[in-house]
Amino acid sequence: MRLTVSHVTRYRYATPIRQVVQSHRLTPSRFAGQRTLDWKVEVEGGRFSQPFTDGAGDTIRTMSMHGAVEAVDIHVTGTVDTVDLVGVLKDHRECIAPGVYLRTTRATRPDAALRKLAAKAVSGIPETARLDRAHAMAAAVADGIVYAPGETHAHTTAAEALALALGVCQDHTHALIACAVSVGIPGRYVSGYLFASADGVAHEASHAWAELHIEGLGWVGFDAANRCSPDERYIRLGSGIDSVAAAPIRGVSFGRANEDLDVTVAVTAVQQ
Incomplete structure (x- = not known):
């Protein structure tokens, strides 16, 4: 499938x-x-460093603006050809060992409820059948957390979302990572774009899903929010x-001012 992206992020001070x-991880x-x-990633008045590849295989660029900065407009546009690999991250170069992703953060730390959810989900499935x-676990998370925009916020943890x-x-992804780590499967958060949901209905184009490391396959993606x-x-x-x-944009600003953020993303399919 050929997909085009138009992603605009606006900061106002x-x-x-x-x-x-x-x-920028864009x-x-x-x-x-x-x-x-x-x-293309363009910022009027912005200065970009040379891109580099981090240990996870992601391309990173640093952008800076100096002087009296009243606004930052980040425009991302481009076209990508995609194919279905049933979630397997094939031929992706990285050097971080999968075991690093057994570490949790505040957002992904499994509490008793998440551990119980994971244990119940894998009950009766041999430990060697990691893909199953x-x-x-992805299905259990989808059942346990109903998709409902506006009910959580950027700092909601997996445990809070399940409760x-x-x-x-974001909540489905954090919860699936927490469940996976609780049974010894490395998990990580992935940011990206989605053209449509599993049933073909238009979906919020900025999206997130989990990748779990499956011995013999490598990293495999699981989108619990869309059950696929x-x-x-x-x-x-x-x-x-x-x-x-995994945030596409992370940064700091110097000065005291209230910040207003607006993001618009459109992903469309192109006739080939």
Whole structure:
């Protein structure tokens, strides 16, 4: 499938600030499931460093703006060819050992309820059948957390989302990572774009899903929010131990001002 992306992030400051420095993880991953045809990340007045590849195989660029900064407009546009690899992250180069992703953060730390959910899901499935156990946990998370925008926030933890039984893709992803780690399967958070949901209904184009490390297959994606594995409708940007680490845009600003943020994302399919 050929997908085009238009992603605009706008920051507005009540009073000008002295400096903005951001780390951008906004370049599509390089692996067998997708091929970038063209891609631009533009910021008027911004200065970009040379891109580099981090240990997880993600492309990172630093952007900075100096002086009296009143606004930051980040425009991402591009076209990507994708193919369905049933969720397997094939031919992706990285050097971080999977065991690193057995570590949890505040967002992904499993509490007693998450551990119970995971244990019940994998009950009766041999430990050697890791792929089956991963699918079972993804289904359990989907059943345990109903997709409901506006019920959680950026800092909601996996444990809090499960207790509420409501959430969005970020919450499903954190919860699945927590469940996986609780049974000894490395898990990580992936950020990217989605053309449509599993039933073909238009979906919020910025999206997140989990990757679990399955011995013999490597990293495999699981989108609990849509009860599927990533296919040709998904564009992968990058990964991290949780939503903060995998965020497409991270940064700091110098100066005192209230910040207003607006994000619009559109992903469309192109006739080939």
